[in-house]
Amino acid sequence: MPTPSRYWREIPQRYRFETNQCTKCKVKFFPPRLICPECKNQDLQKAKIEEKGKLLTYTIIRVPPHQYVDQAPYAVGIVELDDGVKLTGQVVDCDFDDIKIGMRLKLEFRKIYQEGDSGILCYGYKFVPE
Amino acid sequence: MREVAVIGTGMTKWGELWEKSLRTIFVETALLALKDAGVDKIDSMYVGSMSSGLFVGQEHIASLLADYLGQTPVPSARVETACASGGLAFKLGFMEVASGMSDVVLVSGIEKMTDVNGHEATFALGTAADQEYEGYHGITFPGLYALIAMAHMEKYGTTREQLAMVAVKNHKNGAKNPLAQFPFEITVDMVLNSVMVAKPVVKVVGMGHATDTIALSSRKDITWLEATYQAGKRAYEMAGKKPEDIDVIEVHDCFTIAEICVMEALGIVEKGKGGKAVEEGLTALEGKIPVNASGGLKSKGHPVGATGVAQIIEITKQLRGESGERQVENAKVGMTQNMGGSGGSAVVHIFEKE
Numbered sequence: 336m337p338t339p340s341r342y343w344r345e346i347p348q349r350y351r352f353e354t355n356q357c358t359k360c361k362v363k364f365f366p367p368r369l370i371c372p373e374c375k376n377q378d379l380q381k382a383k384i385e386e387k388g389k390l391l392t393y394t395i396i397r398v399p400p401h402q403y404v405d406q407a408p409y410a411v412g413i414v415e416l417d418d419g420v421k422l423t424g425q426v427v428d429c430d431f432d433d434i435k436i437g438m439r440l441k442l443e444f445r446k447i448y449q450e451g452d453s454g455i456l457c458y459g460y461k462f463v464p465e
Numbered sequence: 466m467r468e469v470a471v472i473g474t475g476m477t478k479w480g481e482l483w484e485k486s487l488r489t490i491f492v493e494t495a496l497l498a499l500k501d502a503g504v505d506k507i508d509s510m511y512v513g514s515m516s517s518g519l520f521v522g523q524e525h526i527a528s529l530l531a532d533y534l535g536q537t538p539v540p541s542a543r544v545e546t547a548c549a550s551g552g553l554a555f556k557l558g559f560m561e562v563a564s565g566m567s568d569v570v571l572v573s574g575i576e577k578m579t580d581v582n583g584h585e586a587t588f589a590l591g592t593a594a595d596q597e598y599e600g601y602h603g604i605t606f607p608g609l610y611a612l613i614a615m616a617h618m619e620k621y622g623t624t625r626e627q628l629a630m631v632a633v634k635n636h637k638n639g640a641k642n643p644l645a646q647f648p649f650e651i652t653v654d655m656v657l658n659s660v661m662v663a664k665p666v667v668k669v670v671g672m673g674h675a676t677d678t679i680a681l682s683s684r685k686d687i688t689w690l691e692a693t694y695q696a697g698k699r700a701y702e703m704a705g706k707k708p709e710d711i712d713v714i715e716v717h718d719c720f721t722i723a724e725i726c727v728m729e730a731l732g733i734v735e736k737g738k739g740g741k742a743v744e745e746g747l748t749a750l751e752g753k754i755p756v757n758a759s760g761g762l763k764s765k766g767h768p769v770g771a772t773g774v775a776q777i778i779e780i781t782k783q784l785r786g787e788s789g790e791r792q793v794e795n796a797k798v799g800m801t802q803n804m805g806g807s808g809g810s811a812v813v814h815i816f817e818k819e
Contacts, residue, residue: 345597366597366598391616391687392612392613392615392616392619392687393612393615394608394611394612394615396603396604396605396608398605398607399603399605400584400587400588400591400600400603400605401584401587401588402603403603406603409603411602411603411604411608411612412612413612413681413682413687421682421683421684422598422682423598423599423602423604423680423681423682424602425602425603436615436616436619447601447602447603448603457601459601459602
């Protein structure tokens with residue numbers, strides 16, 4: 336089991352959607368980076384990602400990794416937010432039949448999984464219909 | 466740069482191999498390669514292995530395997546780029562011989578995946594994806610390639626039937642491969658060198674190696690394998706070849722959609738036309754450009770770190786005319802494409818019979 340620090344240091348982006356962007360070409364990253372892969376600029380500024388976007392692709396996970404066994408089956412997709420940032424996450428609060436590529440979704444703060452009975456409760460974002 | 470050729474290969478039947486340890490599998494296979502090449506002395510070794518640490522709890526296998534092959538003190542190094550580790554090991558062996566630093570290098574790919582249970586093996590394979598921003602959300606490797614497939618179907622109209630045809634074709638080929646077995650477990654090895662031997666010389670004429678983001682969501686186009694495109698472009702340039710010059714090709718079909726996307730990225734077919742090409746039989750054994758005559762990863766098996774070297778063994782045998790029932794007629798130029806993760810690493814080689 337990983338140490339709490341591995342989980343704790345990702346909290347700004349996972350809980351509060353904080354990230355950064357390039358001051359030159361304005362590309363926004365998620366998660367934050369130290370150098371812009373487009374123009375190699377290291378002068379970056381704080382930014383927040385948009386919390387709404389559209390579904391680019393998705394799949395239903397029926398054979399999950401061990402920590403998600405009690406959640407399966409569940410949907411995972413890649414969403415392109417309105418600022419162009421793309422991120423991976425679960426699509427929840429709707430039937431599988433209602434999930435369509437191109438549908439509008441928004442980010443919500445949710446519990447992701449639990450590291451056993453006495454382990455860390457892991458939180459982050461999931462996508463729900465807008 | 467010196468010319469480099471594959472002078473011998475060895476591969477044992479892939480399977481679960483409960484009775485054999487990683488070092489045993491390696492030595493048995495390496496001895497086959499040394500015998501095939503007719504050499505008893507090597508200058509150097511490279512071992513491609515994705516995760517001997519997670520699969521058998523053993524790191525530092527480069528020296529361990531050199532020791533059990535009776536080759537210490539030759540220099541030996543293990544290299545890793547997820548499922549492209551075998552292809553990378555070959556690249557380094559090629560460079561070492563081309564540079565003149567060594568004459569004979571033993572290149573191997575190995576993975577022993579049945580010494581841990583299924584959950585642990587799934588976890589080990591999952592470490593090839595972005596653990597913090599993909600794995601954290603419950604995505605798996607079949608899941609990542611499903612995301613590519615869904616996007617490809619949406620964008621280009623590729624059908625489930627076309628995806629299935631990739632598997633059907635590869636299993637048809639694999640049925641003719643005596644070393645193929647569905648449950649994975651392997652040993653592969655090969656020796657390169659620039660010396661003429663009795664068998665047809667299979668020269669390495671092109672090589673390309675490139676990277677891409679490992680997180681799928683960070684890519685501009687989810688259906689496009691940029692690292693494979695870049696590696697292919699460099700290999701074509703170095704070899705002075707074009708896609709239409711390739712007679713036989715082994716690609717990394719870890720999932721059916723992968724074979725379709727790889728054919729597009731290597732310019733074998735136009736962007737978006739991969740599904741239709743399979744449906745029309747272009748890539749069948751008797752087609753215009755046979756893809757995965759060995760049965761591919763789908764039918765031959767995929768002991769991750771070993772795959773890249775096994776692909777090169779298949780192409781070497783095809784160019785030597787030693788592929789039996791699955792021999793591609795008049796094959797003179799062959800290509801291999803090996804990739805790691807959901808395409809974040811890619812290694813491409815081009816071979817030509819002299």
